[in-house]
Amino acid sequence: MQNLNKNNFLFNSVSSVKGVGLKLRKYLKNKKIEKIKDLLLDLPYEVTDRSKISDLNELEIGKIATVKVMVLKYNFPRIRNLPNKVICGDKDKKIDIVFFNSREGYIKKVLPIGKKIFISGKIGYYKKRYQITNPTYIELENNESKIAKIFPKYSLTEGITEKIYRKLVKQTLEKIQDDDDWHSQQFLKKNNFRGLKETLLNLHNAEKKINIQSNDYRRLAYDEIFSNLITLLSARRIVRIKKKKKKVHNNKFANIILKNFPFNLTKNQKKILKDLNDDIRSENRMFRLLQGDVGSGKTIVGLIVAANVIESNYQAAFMAPTEILSSQHYQLAKKLFSSTDIKIELLTSSIPHKNKKEIALKLANGEIDLIFGTHSLFQKKIKFLKLGFVVIDEQHKFGVKQRLDLAKKGGNNCDVLVMSATPIPRTMMLSFFGDMDISRLREKPKNRKDIITLIKPENKISELWPFLKKQISLDHQIFWVCPLIEQSNKLDYSSAKKKYDIIKKIFPGNVGLIHGNLDKSEKKIVLDKFLKKIIKILVSTTVIEVGIDFPSANTMIIENANKFGLSQLHQLRGRVGRGKNESTCVLLYKKNLSENAKKRLKILKSTNDGFLIADEDLKLRGHGDILGFQQSGIKNFKFADPIHHKDLFLLAEENIKNIDINNIKKFETLIKLYDRAEIINEIAN
Numbered sequence: 121m122q123n124l125n126k127n128n129f130l131f132n133s134v135s136s137v138k139g140v141g142l143k144l145r146k147y148l149k150n151k152k153i154e155k156i157k158d159l160l161l162d163l164p165y166e167v168t169d170r171s172k173i174s175d176l177n178e179l180e181i182g183k184i185a186t187v188k189v190m191v192l193k194y195n196f197p198r199i200r201n202l203p204n205k206v207i208c209g210d211k212d213k214k215i216d217i218v219f220f221n222s223r224e225g226y227i228k229k230v231l232p233i234g235k236k237i238f239i240s241g242k243i244g245y246y247k248k249r250y251q252i253t254n255p256t257y258i259e260l261e262n263n264e265s266k267i268a269k270i271f272p273k274y275s276l277t278e279g280i281t282e283k284i285y286r287k288l289v290k291q292t293l294e295k296i297q298d299d300d301d302w303h304s305q306q307f308l309k310k311n312n313f314r315g316l317k318e319t320l321l322n323l324h325n326a327e328k329k330i331n332i333q334s335n336d337y338r339r340l341a342y343d344e345i346f347s348n349l350i351t352l353l354s355a356r357r358i359v360r361i362k363k364k365k366k367k368v369h370n371n372k373f374a375n376i377i378l379k380n381f382p383f384n385l386t387k388n389q390k391k392i393l394k395d396l397n398d399d400i401r402s403e404n405r406m407f408r409l410l411q412g413d414v415g416s417g418k419t420i421v422g423l424i425v426a427a428n429v430i431e432s433n434y435q436a437a438f439m440a441p442t443e444i445l446s447s448q449h450y451q452l453a454k455k456l457f458s459s460t461d462i463k464i465e466l467l468t469s470s471i472p473h474k475n476k477k478e479i480a481l482k483l484a485n486g487e488i489d490l491i492f493g494t495h496s497l498f499q500k501k502i503k504f505l506k507l508g509f510v511v512i513d514e515q516h517k518f519g520v521k522q523r524l525d526l527a528k529k530g531g532n533n534c535d536v537l538v539m540s541a542t543p544i545p546r547t548m549m550l551s552f553f554g555d556m557d558i559s560r561l562r563e564k565p566k567n568r569k570d571i572i573t574l575i576k577p578e579n580k581i582s583e584l585w586p587f588l589k590k591q592i593s594l595d596h597q598i599f600w601v602c603p604l605i606e607q608s609n610k611l612d613y614s615s616a617k618k619k620y621d622i623i624k625k626i627f628p629g630n631v632g633l634i635h636g637n638l639d640k641s642e643k644k645i646v647l648d649k650f651l652k653k654i655i656k657i658l659v660s661t662t663v664i665e666v667g668i669d670f671p672s673a674n675t676m677i678i679e680n681a682n683k684f685g686l687s688q689l690h691q692l693r694g695r696v697g698r699g700k701n702e703s704t705c706v707l708l709y710k711k712n713l714s715e716n717a718k719k720r721l722k723i724l725k726s727t728n729d730g731f732l733i734a735d736e737d738l739k740l741r742g743h744g745d746i747l748g749f750q751q752s753g754i755k756n757f758k759f760a761d762p763i764h765h766k767d768l769f770l771l772a773e774e775n776i777k778n779i780d781i782n783n784i785k786k787f788e789t790l791i792k793l794y795d796r797a798e799i800i801n802e803i804a805n
Contacts, residue, residue, distance in 0.1 A: 434508025
C-alpha cells in the first residue's frame with residue numbers, strides 16, 4: 121500500500137510546518153503528534169470566550185478571565201529564581217501579574233507603566249490579592265481588535281504554549297487541499313456530512329465546546345469506524361488467501377476425553393465443535409473467536425479440538441493470561457488425557473530455568489504434543505516442531521495485529537481459536553472482531569443452576585455470619601472479594617487485609633488471603649489449600665476474577681459492589697455456581713448509592729445472562745469505558761462512541777458490505793489517516 125494519497129500534505133512530518141524546530145518537534149512528539157494529520161485530528165477539548173471583560177471585584181479563583189487594568193508598578197526582585205511581578209489595578213482593586221522565567225525588558229515592553237492593558241489568564245489568589253501567573257494573552261487597550269474573543273483550548277504538554285499551538289493548527293488548516301473525498305457527494309449529503317477540509321475547519325474554529333453529536337464530529341467518528349472495518353476485513357482476506365494443509369482426524373482422542381469428562385456436552389457445544397472441526401479440516405485457516413458466558417464450557421471445547429489436531433500429527437498450544445489459570449487448564453487436561461499417550465507440559469515464568477530449557481528442547485523436537493502456559497509460550501526462543509493449533513484464553517484485549525502475530529508463530533498451517541468470557545454486544549462485534557469468524561456459546565451445562573443474587577447494605581454484614589457457618593458445615597467454600605489490598609484513607613473501600621483479620625477471628629483456621637502483591641509461590645500455596653478444602657473462606661482482591669474454577673465454592677461475597685463495573689461483577693459472580701450445589705452471590709453496598717449504581721446492582725440481581733448484562737452495561741457505562749474494556753485493554757476509538765454513535769456503527773457495517781475488499785484504493789487516504797495502513801502492510805508480509 122504505497123503512495124496512499126494525492127494530498128501528501130496531511131502525512132508530512134510536523135517539522136515541515138513553519139516554526140517547528142528540533143525542540144518544538146520533540147515536545148510535539150511527547151504529545152504523540154508527529155505528522156500534520158496528528159495535529160489536525162487533535163481537536164480542542166474546550167472553547168474559551170474572552171468577549172466578556174471582568175471587573176477585578178467579580179473574579180472567580182480557578183477560572184480563566186480577561187481583565188482591563190492599568191499598569192501601576194514593577195517589582196523585579198534581585199534574588200535569582202524569584203518571579204517578576206507587575207502590580208496592576210482597576211478603580212480601587214489591584215491584581216498581581218506574575219512572570220516566571222521572563223526578562224525585565226520583555227515585561228516593560230508588553231506592560232508599560234501608566235498604560236491600560238487587556239490581560240487574560242487563570243485567576244489565582246495569593247496574600248489576599250488576585251493574581252494571574254504567566255498570562256496567556258496581553259494586549260494594549262488600543263489594540264483590542266487583535267484579541268481573539270473566542271479561541272479553542274487544546275490539551276498541551278510541557279514546552280508548548282497555547283499561542284504557539286493554535287498558530288501551528290491555523291497554518292495547517294489553511295493548507296489543507298480540497299482534494300477528492302473518499303465518500304461520494306451523494307453519501308455526504310445523505311448523512312449531513314461535509315468534506316474533510318470544511319469538517320476540520322469547523323471543529324477547530326467552533327464557537328462552543330465540541331458536541332460529539334454535531335455533524336462534523338460524526339463525520340470523523342464514522343470515518344474512524346469505517347477505516348477500522350476495512351482493516352479488519354483486509355486482515356480476514358489476507359488470512360483466507362494463505363491456504364493450509366487439512367487436518368485429518370477420526371475423533372480418536374476426542375472420544376477418550378469425552379468419556380473422562382463428567383458432564384454431557386450441550387447442543388450448543390456440539391454445534392460449535394462441529395464448526396471448529398470443519399475449520400481444522402478445511403484448507404482455510406481457522407481464525408475464530410469463541411464467545412461464551414462464564415461457566416458455559418469453552419475450555420472443554422478447546423481441549424477436544426486440540427485433541428483432534430494432535431491426532432492429525434500437529435502440536436497444540438493453550439495460552440492463558442495468568443499462571444493460576446494456565447495451571448488449572450493443565451491439571452484438567454492431565455485428568456482428561458490420562459488414558460492417552462498424549463504428552464502434556466506446562467510452561468510459565470515460575471518454572472525453574474533448567475526445566476524451562478528441557479521443555480523448550482522437547483517442544484522444538486516434537487516430544488510435547490500439548491503445551492499450556494502464559495505469554496511465555498510466544499517468546500522468540502520458544503520454537504515448535506509442528507504447531508498446528510493455538511488457543512488463546514481470555515485474550516479479547518488483543519488487537520488485530522497482535523492476533524495475527526500469534527497466528528504467524530505456527531506458520532501457514534496453524535489454526536487459531538481466541539476464547540473470551542466477556543460478552544460483547546452485537547452492535548460492536550464486527551467493529552472489534554471483523555477479522556474473525558465468531559461463535560457464541562450461550563447454553564450452560566444442564567447441571568449448572570442459576571446463582572441466587574442478593575443485595576445487602578454493609579451495615580447488616582453481621583447477618584451473614586450464621587449463613588456462612590451453615591455453608592462451612594455443609595463442606596461448601598466461600599469467596600470474599602474486596603476492592604483494595606490495604607486500607608485507604610482517601611477511599612471508603614474495604615481492604616482485603618483488614619477483612620481477612622476480621623473474618624479469621626470469627627472462623628479461626630478456616631481463612632486464606634490472596635492478592636496481587638503476593639509472590640507466585642505464596643499464591644499457589646493459598647490456592648492449593650483452598651482447592652484441597654484445608655481452608656473454607658478465601659479473602660481476595662479481583663485477582664480471582666478470570667477463569668478460576670473451584671467446584672466446591674458456592675458462595676461469593678462482594679464488598680463495595682457498587683464500586684465495580686457490571687461486567688466485572690458478573691465475572692466475579694461466575695467464580696461460583698460451577699458445581700452441583702445451589703450457589704449464592706451477596707452484593708454488599710454502602711449507603712447513599714448513586715442512581716447508576718442502583719441500576720447496576722438491580723440488573724445483576726435480575727439475570728444471570730452475560731450477553732444481556734453486556735447490553736445493559738453498554739447503556740450504563742457510556743463514553744470512555746465500554747464494558748470495562750478500558751481495564752481489559754481493548755483500545756477505545758478516538759472519536760467514535762458505541763453508545764452515542766450506535767447508528768454510525770450500524771451504518772458502517774451496512775456500507776462495508778458494498779465495497780470490494782480486494783480493491784480498497786479509493787479508501788487509501790482514509791486508512792492512512794487513522795493509522796490503519798501500517799497494520800495492513802505488516803499483516804500482508
